[in-house]
Amino acid sequence: xxxxxxxxxxxxxxxxxxxxxxxxxxxxxxxxxxxxxxxxxxxxxxxxxxxxxxxxxxxxxxxxxxxxxxxxxxxxxxxxxxxxxxxxxxxxxxxxxxxxxxxxxxxxxxxxxxxxxxxxxxxxxxxxxxxxxxxxxxxxxxxxxxxxxxxxxxxxxxxxxxxxxxxxxxxxxxxxxxxxxxxxxxxxxxxxxxxxxxxxxxxxxxxxxxxxxxxxxxxxxxxxxxxxxxxxxxxxxxxxxxxxxxxxxxxxxxxxxxxxxxxxxxxxxxxxxxxxxxxxxxxxxxxxxxxxxxxxxxxxxxxxxxxxxxxxxxxxxxxxxxxxxxxxxxxxxxxxxxxxxxxxxxxxxxxxxxxxxxxxxxxxxxxxxxxxxxxxxxxxxxxxxxxxxxxxxxxxxxxxxxxxxxxxxxxxxxxxxxxxxxxxxxxxxxxxxxxxxxxxxxxxxxxxxxxxxxxxxxxxxxxxxxxxxxxxxxxxxxx
Numbered sequence: 479x480x481x482x483x484x485x486x487x488x489x490x491x492x493x494x495x496x497x498x499x500x501x502x503x504x505x506x507x508x509x510x511x512x513x514x515x516x517x518x519x520x521x522x523x524x525x526x527x528x529x530x531x532x533x534x535x536x537x538x539x540x541x542x543x544x545x546x547x548x549x550x551x552x553x554x555x556x557x558x559x560x561x562x563x564x565x566x567x568x569x570x571x572x573x574x575x576x577x578x579x580x581x582x583x584x585x586x587x588x589x590x591x592x593x594x595x596x597x598x599x600x601x602x603x604x605x606x607x608x609x610x611x612x613x614x615x616x617x618x619x620x621x622x623x624x625x626x627x628x629x630x631x632x633x634x635x636x637x638x639x640x641x642x643x644x645x646x647x648x649x650x651x652x653x654x655x656x657x658x659x660x661x662x663x664x665x666x667x668x669x670x671x672x673x674x675x676x677x678x679x680x681x682x683x684x685x686x687x688x689x690x691x692x693x694x695x696x697x698x699x700x701x702x703x704x705x706x707x708x709x710x711x712x713x714x715x716x717x718x719x720x721x722x723x724x725x726x727x728x729x730x731x732x733x734x735x736x737x738x739x740x741x742x743x744x745x746x747x748x749x750x751x752x753x754x755x756x757x758x759x760x761x762x763x764x765x766x767x768x769x770x771x772x773x774x775x776x777x778x779x780x781x782x783x784x785x786x787x788x789x790x791x792x793x794x795x796x797x798x799x800x801x802x803x804x805x806x807x808x809x810x811x812x813x814x815x816x817x818x819x820x821x822x823x824x825x826x827x828x829x830x831x832x833x834x835x836x837x838x839x840x841x842x843x844x845x846x847x848x849x850x851x852x853x854x855x856x857x858x859x860x861x862x863x864x865x866x867x868x869x870x871x872x873x874x875x876x877x878x879x880x881x882x883x884x885x886x887x888x889x890x891x892x893x894x895x896x897x898x899x900x901x902x903x904x905x906x907x908x909x910x911x912x913x914x915x916x917x918x919x920x921x922x923x924x925x926x927x928x929x930x931x932x933x934x935x936x937x938x939x940x941x942x943x944x945x946x947x948x949x950x951x952x953x954x955x956x957x
Contacts, residue, residue, distance in 0.1 A: 481650055482527045483575060486546055489525060489754050490539040492639045495541075499589075500525060500636065501605050502533040517697065520829040521640045523738055529564060529572050530581055534607060537600075538592060548576040549585045561747060564831065585640035589614045596910030599630035603638055609914060639784035641834035646849035654737035655828070655851055656934055658695070659923050662733040662741040663937035665689040669704075669947065673749045675724040679704040682728065683718050685955050690734040699740025700831045702732035708862035710917025713821060722749045726733065727757055729917055733831070740831045742853050744921035751949035753942055756912040763795030764918045765940060767856035771823055772922060776930040780843035781852060785823040788856045792819050801860065803869055803907045810937050811873040818860060824853040827923055841881075848928045862915030865908065872902040 479487075483893055489498070503519040505808065518529055526535050528548065537546040553566035570579035580588055585607070593614065601611055618629045646654060665686040672685040683704045690698065706722040707717040710729035722728060726749045733741035746761065748754070753761060767788040775784050793815040796802045801818060802809045826833035828851055837844060874895075883891040923934040939945050 481576075481648065482525065486537060488643055489636075489639060490537055490545065493537065493539050493600060493636075494598070495540045495596070496634070497534075497592060497596050497630075498600035498636050499605050499607060499611070500537070500602075500640075502528065502531055502535075504606055505531045510826075515697065518738075519835055520644075520738070520834070521637070522858055524640065524644060524829060526574060528565070528570070534582065534585055536592070541592070544577040545633060546575065547588070547875050548574065549582045549588070549894055550579060552581040552583075552901075579824050582823050584724055586610045586614050590617060590781045591911045593618060593629055595596070595628050596630050597628055598632045598634060600634045600636040600639075602635050603633070620945040637834075638836070641836065644828055644833065645835040646847060647781075647828065647850070647851055647925070651739060651828070652849070652851070654739040655741070655923075655925065657735055658678050658699070658736035658739050658741040659743075659934040661690055661693040661695045661938070662699075662743050663935055665732070665734065666730065666743055666745055666938040666951065667948060668955065669728075669730055670745070670747055670948045671951045672955055673722065673728055674695070674956075675722055675749050676935070677707075677719050679706055679718040679728075680729070682722075683732070684728070685953065686732060688955065693734070695734035695736050697735050699735040699742060700734045703730065704732065705729045705917070706914040708917070710746065710919075711859040711861050711915070712917075713859070717869060725752050725754065726750075727916065729919055729938050731919065731921065736769075738826070738829050740829070741923055741935065742827055742831050742855075743923065743938060744855055744857075744919045745780070745938055745940070745945075746920060747945045747949055751946055757916055757918075758915050758926065759799060760795075760860070760913060760918050761920075761942060763792060763799070764856050764858055764920050765942075766795065767791040767823075767921045767939065768922065771854040771856065772924060772933060775846060775852075775854060775924050775926065777848060777926055777928065778844045781824055781837055781846070782843035784854060788854070789815060790822040791820065792856055792858060796858070797952060799913065801909055803905045803915060804871075808871075812869070812871060813874065813876055814869050817867050817869075818858050819856065820856075820859070821857070823856055824924075827851040827853055840870075846926050848926050850926045851934075852924055853921050853942070855919060856926055857917070857919030858907065859917040859919075860913045860915065865916075867907050867909060869905045870902050871905065872899045874898070896940045 500522050504520045505513045508514045532551050534549040548570040550570050567579040570576045668689045669682050669686040673682045683702050701716045704718045705724040706728045709715050728749050729746045731744040733743050771784045771788040772919050793809050794806050797806050826835045925932045
């Protein structure tokens with residue numbers, strides 16, 4: 479049984495006698511008649527292994543003759559001359575394991591026939607097949623009333639089922655993830671060698687991504703962040719067009735994809751090869767948080783516990799550096815650290831760089847188990863354009879706030895937060911000038927094993943001594 483057949487069997491077992499539809503991704507226009515590079519929807523590929531756009535997988539466990547059906551673009555010689563080979567309905571059966579296949583234009587007719595007698599339809603709303611699903615159910619409604627036939631009255635999002643299946647990596651998936659990490663490691667090492675004061679961010683990006691391609695990755699896992707100087711304080715900076723200067727730190731958050739599994743690495747290093755005193759001080763705090771977070775990320779731990787541990791270490795460091803006005807306990811209770819560390823410490827990793835899977839069930843963190851993969855990525859960001867910060871002396875529960883935002887929406891929740899903080903004391907705090915404009919993030923990829931956390935990306939140096947040694951190496955790409 480290949481991996482796709484196994485995954486479909488697991489998925490089908492969770493459907494009972496329901497019927498599920500999972501659509502493929504569609505091509506999107508970049509400009510005029512040119513499309514963005516196509517990448518298949520992860521959930522669809524997870525079940526099918528099918529690479530083409532404009533397709534739909536139908537899973538019907540109760541249909542013993544045709545439990546798995548693909549709807550695909552038909553063969554078209556003229557279009558294939560321009561745009562490439564299509565598998566067609568024949569290839570969907572012969573090469574991709576479908577029990578039956580039909581042209582995508584026949585989805586509505588086939589769905590109408592197959593939904594009669596079903597009480598439950600699993601389909602995610604808000605996709606390209608909404609109109610077909612709605613028109614089919616509408617057409618069947620009169621039939622059900624007139625002839626007393628059962629049609630689906632319950633529509634369920636299958637995403638939680640698929641997310642749970644993707645959360646624990648098989649040995650094959652873990653091997654692909656390791657390879658994606660190894661490729662990404664090689665690219666980051668070259669970036670450290672290649673970077674020099676005066677190089678544009680995009681030049682360093684090109685050197686790194688050249689290695690990705692040469693090592694066997696067809697595409698990046700996500701758009702590369704190559705952020706020098708104060709740009710490192712912009713979390714999702716992707717312009718990558720600044721010329722680096724002597725004395726800059728360069729924060730690179732970039733990784734390769736391999737076998738539909740994505741790595742996710744961040745490193746921060748000096749473009750001139752030597753950390754300054756303030757840069758070194760901030761870096762050492764972030765590194766201490768990273769190492770402690772990884773050590774705590776074995777079986778039985780949780781992403782929430784790792785985040786809390788890293789946050790405490792970062793806060794202790796921020797207090798020691800003179801970047802916070804109060805002590806550690808007050809700074810944690812009042813969440814003052816969020817002025818410098820405003821994101822989570824990690825996320826699930828897999829087919830999507832921010833991969834599928836819940837983090838809590840019934841309000842409790844999900845325990846880490848072997849096969850789970852995730853990132854640990856603490857950071858400190860001291861904006862260059864702020865001289866002072868007004869800190870509110872107001873304690874609150876961050877998790878409760880997040881849950882309220884999910885329940886009420888951000889606008890209403892923020893109004894309540896402002897009301898709760900109204901009238902509280904504030905402290906006007908001057909940010910030490912030496913640290914302004916310094917942004918540091920370090921990120922590694924972790925696979926949980928039975929014996930503890932496996933760091934898949936430690937091949938990229940993280941200690942100051944290791945980084946400065948690699949930065950001193952000559953790049954083979956510099957002529």
